[in-house]
Amino acid sequence: MADATLQHNAAAAHGVAGEYEAPLFGAYSKKVGMWLFLASDSLTFGALLFAFSYNRIYTAWPTPFGKESIINATIMTACLLSSSLTMVMAVFAAQRHDSSKTRLWLLATMVFGTAFIVLHGMEWTHLIHEGLSLPAFPKPAGQLDTEYAKISKGVPQFAATFFGLTAMHMLHVTIGVIYLGVVALRKWFLPILGVIYIGAYFAIPADNVFHYAVHALLIGLIVSAVILFLKPKDYDAHDVEVSGLYWHFVDLVWMFIFPLVYLMSTKI
Amino acid sequence: MHDVAKHDDSKGQYFWVWGALLFLTAVEVWLGYRQVFEPVRMLQVLLLLSVIKSALIIGYFMHLKFEKAIMRWMLVISVTGCFVIMYFFFFPDADRVKPPPSGVGIGQKS
Numbered sequence: 475m476a477d478a479t480l481q482h483n484a485a486a487a488h489g490v491a492g493e494y495e496a497p498l499f500g501a502y503s504k505k506v507g508m509w510l511f512l513a514s515d516s517l518t519f520g521a522l523l524f525a526f527s528y529n530r531i532y533t534a535w536p537t538p539f540g541k542e543s544i545i546n547a548t549i550m551t552a553c554l555l556s557s558s559l560t561m562v563m564a565v566f567a568a569q570r571h572d573s574s575k576t577r578l579w580l581l582a583t584m585v586f587g588t589a590f591i592v593l594h595g596m597e598w599t600h601l602i603h604e605g606l607s608l609p610a611f612p613k614p615a616g617q618l619d620t621e622y623a624k625i626s627k628g629v630p631q632f633a634a635t636f637f638g639l640t641a642m643h644m645l646h647v648t649i650g651v652i653y654l655g656v657v658a659l660r661k662w663f664l665p666i667l668g669v670i671y672i673g674a675y676f677a678i679p680a681d682n683v684f685h686y687a688v689h690a691l692l693i694g695l696i697v698s699a700v701i702l703f704l705k706p707k708d709y710d711a712h713d714v715e716v717s718g719l720y721w722h723f724v725d726l727v728w729m730f731i732f733p734l735v736y737l738m739s740t741k742i
Numbered sequence: 743m744h745d746v747a748k749h750d751d752s753k754g755q756y757f758w759v760w761g762a763l764l765f766l767t768a769v770e771v772w773l774g775y776r777q778v779f780e781p782v783r784m785l786q787v788l789l790l791l792s793v794i795k796s797a798l799i800i801g802y803f804m805h806l807k808f809e810k811a812i813m814r815w816m817l818v819i820s821v822t823g824c825f826v827i828m829y830f831f832f833f834p835d836a837d838r839v840k841p842p843p844s845g846v847g848i849g850q851k852s
Contacts, residue, residue, distance in 0.1 A: 500810035509813070513821050520825055524832045531782060531833075544775060551767050558803050559760045566753065715805075722803045729795045732767075733788035737774025738781065 508716045512723045515646075519727050522642065526635045526734060536625045536632055538606075540741045543597065547736045550593045551728065554647075557586030558725045561718045568714035576714060580658035583721065587651040594644055595684055598637075602683060606633050612681045632739075639731055643724070645690060650724045652694040657709045657717045661702050667695045759802045766795050 499506050529535070539547075564579035602611060605623030626633045655663040671691040678685045770791050773779070779787055801807040806814055 499813040499816070501813060506813075509817055513817055516821055517824050520828060524828050527785060528832045530785065535781070541775075544771060548767065548771050552764065555760060555763050555767070558799065559756060562756050562803055563753070719804055722799055725803070726796050726799045729763075729799065730789075730792045733770050733774065733792055734785070737770055737788060738785060740774045740777065 502712055504712055504716050505719070508719045512719065515723065516727075519642070519730070522635075522639050523730055523734060526639060529631045529635055530734070530738060533629060533631055535739065536629055537739050537741050538621055538625060539736055539739050543601075544736060544740060546593060546597050547732055550590050550597075551732050553586045553590045553593070554725045554728050557583045557590070558722050560586065561721045565711070565715050565718050568711035571711070577658050580654050580714070584651050584654050584658070587647055587654070587721075587724075591644060591647055591651070594640065594647075598640070599682060599684070601636075606636070608633055608637055611683050636735055639735055641687075643727055643731055646724050646727065648690055649694065650721050652691075652698060653717050653720060656698050656702065657713055660709070661706070664695065664699055664702065667691060667698065671695060756802060759798050763795055763798060766791055 497503070497506070501509075560579050560582040564576050564583060567575035567579055601622060605620040605626060607613070607623075607626050652663075652667065655667065659666070671688065674688045674691065675685070678688060770788055773784065773787060778784070806817070
């Protein structure tokens with residue numbers, strides 16, 4: 475390995491033909507690496523969606539989602555689709571080396587992503603308040619006799635697949651927003667993320683599941699800080715394009731979760 | 743040095759793709775809310791629409807359409823192959839078990 479590297483360096487120094495052998499996939503290594511990660515991640519979501527579909531066919535599936543939930547989920551979908559468009563604009567701006575526009579488009583993408591998370595969080599809170607729950611969740615006050623409480627008891631797969639799939643996706647969106655924040659603002663993003671974490675921790679009541687889930691932001695803050703301090707750099711067009719690949723993947727996954735989880739459970 | 747993927751830089755096509763994705767989402771919502779098909783047929787139709795939407799996202803937004811053919815085919819064939827294996831793993835078993843009467847969940851009396 476070391477010999478090969480030395481030979482390569484020697485060849486590069488002397489301008490020997492073949493020093494820059496064209497990569498097999500015609501793309502830089504970061505991009506190939508991200509594609510391979512996304513391929514593996516798609517199998518994770520694929521397995522979860524297959525398990526959901528299996529349950530959906532096998533079980534007499536409840537259909538509790540009314541107009542309010544469907545409208546909310548449709549707005550969330552529009553947010554993600556719009557964020558993909560702003561992400562494309564960020565990549566174009568980065569290719570033109572227009573750093574201020576790149577930053578603005580990345581921030582717009584983050585705004586749409588954050589709107590998605592907030593809307594999803596409100597939806598979760600509403601459903602949990604109505605009685606849809608998992609054993610691990612904090613229990614709302616009082617004994618509930620609602621439709622959702624009956625579903626949680628009678629068809630536990632419904633709550634398990636709903637919260638499992640959407641939590642996995644929400645985590646990916648959160649990681650995506652942090653990733654874009656690091657690319658757009660670098661070290662300036664760390665104090666912002668810290669303030670958001672502390673604010674969210676104290677603003678969300680202790681009986682809300684997001685009071686605990688918000689610690690994902692702290693983990694994101696620590697990981698981002700380690701990366702930014704160990705390898706400080708100005709992120710270039712390649713980095714913006716690779717972060718865009720991740721962001722579009724998050725959008726792509728939702729295109730399956732939204733119809734399967736929400737529309738297949740619409741109240742008739 | 744291979745640079746950032748170069749392709750047709752006209753931004754108009756991305757707005758068209760965005761519009762098409764929003765339109766397909768509206769069609770899905772309409773189908774879901776009106777319960778146009780019975781559940782298994784609905785699952786198939788919604789999955790088909792989702793596959794079309796994902797193809798638009800992967801092809802245009804993720805620029806796979808503009809990558810080298812070997813990268814396109816390697817990714818598409820490998821991921822699709824894994825999903826086909828998953829399909830054969832899961833669904834023959836789903837057909838084996840008959841669902842309980844409509845409106846009754848597992849563990850409930852009909």
